[in-house]
Amino acid sequence: MLVLTRKLGQNILIGDEVSVKVIKIDSNKVQLGINAPPSVIVYRQELVEKIKHFNQSASRTDHARLKNVAKVFKKIVKF
Amino acid sequence: MKIKTKQFGEIQFSEDMLVHFPKGIIGFEKCRRFLIVHDEEYEPFRWLIAVDENEIGFPVLNPFLVENEYDKELPHRLVKRLINAEKPIEIFNVVTLNGEGGKVTINLKSPVIIDYDEKKGEQLILSAENIPVAKPIS
Numbered sequence: 001m002l003v004l005t006r007k008l009g010q011n012i013l014i015g016d017e018v019s020v021k022v023i024k025i026d027s028n029k030v031q032l033g034i035n036a037p038p039s040v041i042v043y044r045q046e047l048v049e050k051i052k053h054f055n056q057s058a059s060r061t062d063h064a065r066l067k068n069v070a071k072v073f074k075k076i077v078k079f
Numbered sequence: 080m081k082i083k084t085k086q087f088g089e090i091q092f093s094e095d096m097l098v099h100f101p102k103g104i105i106g107f108e109k110c111r112r113f114l115i116v117h118d119e120e121y122e123p124f125r126w127l128i129a130v131d132e133n134e135i136g137f138p139v140l141n142p143f144l145v146e147n148e149y150d151k152e153l154p155h156r157l158v159k160r161l162i163n164a165e166k167p168i169e170i171f172n173v174v175t176l177n178g179e180g181g182k183v184t185i186n187l188k189s190p191v192i193i194d195y196d197e198k199k200g201e202q203l204i205l206s207a208e209n210i211p212v213a214k215p216i217s
Contacts, residue, residue: 052106
């Protein structure tokens, strides 16, 4: 990991198309401004972790239980 | 071609039934080839089954069954193709039975988009802030 120290207002350039600027600094948080083209997707890491976790949980689905859920669902959707 | 699945035992399929996910699925990036399996016993749920890894499958559901204005959250370019018969796409969302309190939950934040024309798929993360990753379906 590359660790850089930046002051308020300073910028970091990543590759040819991405830049990250320190916009505001509070005691325990930093506000960052990110410039990137639409092809580069920017996410908070914890969101991706949450989704990963969800997918992992889904992959362990008890298929017998799902059959039962499906039966109930069909009844509800009919109404 | 054959694979062994937890849900259906051994299933036979042909190469042209496969959907290719160049980036895999979030958390399962090595799974690049999938089958979409329909079975009456699981309807309206279907299974997204990975053929590259043993016995990995995800239950999926049409999001419009639980969120009828879901198209409002989707990027315009995708909504256009939902109704475009020439180059159709399908959208479904992963579901888990192991949600909080044992509830059935659906991930509305990152839908799976299938392009049947190109036989390609991807799991997208929607940019809107207030869409839940795990919404209980009751």
